[in-house]
Amino acid sequence: MNKVYCYSKCSTCKKALKWLDDNNVKYELIDIKENNPDEDSLRKYHKASGLPLKKFFNTSGKIYKDMELSKRLPGMSEDEQFKLLASDGMVVKRPLLVTDKKVLTGFKESDWQEALL
Secondary structure, eight states, X not given: OEEEEEOTTOHHHHHHHHHHHHTTOOEEEEETTTSOOOHHHHHHHHHHHTOOXXXXXXXXXXXXXXXXXXXXXXXXXXXXXXXXXXXXXXXXXXXXXXXXXXXXXXXXXXXXXXXXX
């Protein structure tokens, strides 16, 4: 079953969920604020995604800006970055799509179409 980690007030998440519904894609909706992926899951998702770890951070989020992560991330170890991501769902880029074969961060319709249809 496809998993979609979302935040209910996020407009990009709303677009992604509408797209999933419009395309009759079955999914399990997970509230990322209440049920943030743990460190082990994030490591697995990162590996499956093939993306740089930086792509897992919500760079437009309040926490990212308040903590000045744009300056701090380059000096952090990978372990420290995973711990930070696992500490608060609002740090993680959303929506986070997890399928059997692919993991995607954010919503880009063409990427989701390729992964799901």
